[in-house]
Amino acid sequence: MKKVFKPLIFTLLIFPLLFSGCSSSVSPTPPSPTTSSPTSPPFSAVDFWGNYVQLPLKPSRIVSLGPSATEIVASLGALDRLVGVTTADDFPPEVSNIEKVGGMDNPSLEKILSLQPDLVLAVFGNPLSLVEILKSQKIPVFGLNPETVEEVIEDIFKVGNLIGEEENAKKLASDIQGTIDLLNSKKSRTNTIPKVYIETWPQEPYYTFGAGTFGDDIINLAGGENIASGIDEPYPALSTDYILFENPDCIVLAYMVDDPNKSLKSRKGWENVSAVIQGRILVPNDPNVFLRPGPRVKEALLELARFLHPEWFEITP
Secondary structure: OOOOOOOOOOOOOOOOOOOOOOOOOOOOOOOOOOOOOOOOOOOEEEOOOOOEEEOOOOOOOEEEOOHHHHHHHHHOOOHHHEEEEOOOOOOOHHHHHOOEOEOOOOEOHHHHHHOOOOEEEEEOOOOHHHHHHHHHOOOOEEEEOOOOHHHHHHHHHHHHHHHOOHHHHHHHHHHHHHHHHHHHHHHOOOOOOOEEEEEOOOOOOEEOOOOOOHHHHHHHHOOOEEOOOOOOOOOOEEOHHHHHHHOOOEEEEOOOOOOHHHHHHOOOOHHHOHHHHHOOEEOOOOOHHHHOOOOOHHHHHHHHHHHHOHHHHOOOO
16 A cells, blocks of 8 residues: 555645545556556556455446546546535636535535446545545545656556547547657756745745655656655655755745736745745645646646756757
8 A cells, every 4th residue: 555644734725634544445456566467457547555456347327526536537527427526626627517526625525425326536635524525425435645856757547448439538648658768868967956945835834846756757747846756755744944055046836826927025034035036936826736736747847848958848949
């Protein structure tokens, strides 16, 4: 089973309470301990908890309990099979027309049951008690909690196999991997590695991504160095002193802000930070691509890489 970190709330509905351990599933013994393979039976995969889930038929009524899972299903071309999502789900825009089952941290059991799902996709932040009740009702539940970009790709394959969209999963995973390969080829030809700080909460203590996390991966793959990469916590809380000492060359504000330069300069001491002095502050087109471990990670990688290394994308005659 994948390592489980202590819960930490730092971004509403993006990083709420983390899954704790769970009891053994009544599912049969999985054929593989980690991922689905080309020889795995259709409509089957091993989830975050290590449970082997196999469905008798291609699922037609899917309930997603989190935005990242919803985006995976939609990207696999199965949006029309989603019958329930949470109030946090907002992409693609069409999900606004799908029945809401409540928040990520408090979905309604009654609402989920009323939708008669043949598959529920659970994510980081859902109550374990609800998951166990759904299982007791013989409703297949598949848990997702990718902690790195590589695990996002693995989950795309898993969900693709589980819902019968294997070919679309291959195309989507190949597209993301192609972007990673492109950036790696560029990175191998540069000696400039700017120090990057992704801020996910606009008040002190300032939350960010620690070593070995989704956000840490994005920074590294885009040709940067995470100022919190030396902290062995998934989502550490940073003090102003720590950030001033690390002196990032680039700051990514993973939330909406009207005037980023003015906002950061209003903080005591921050006027001396290299990124603030140089105006190297990125407010993403959609901050959620940096926060949700899902298929739009490609957008986050390209947006950050273009900001850090515009020379990588110059067209030469």
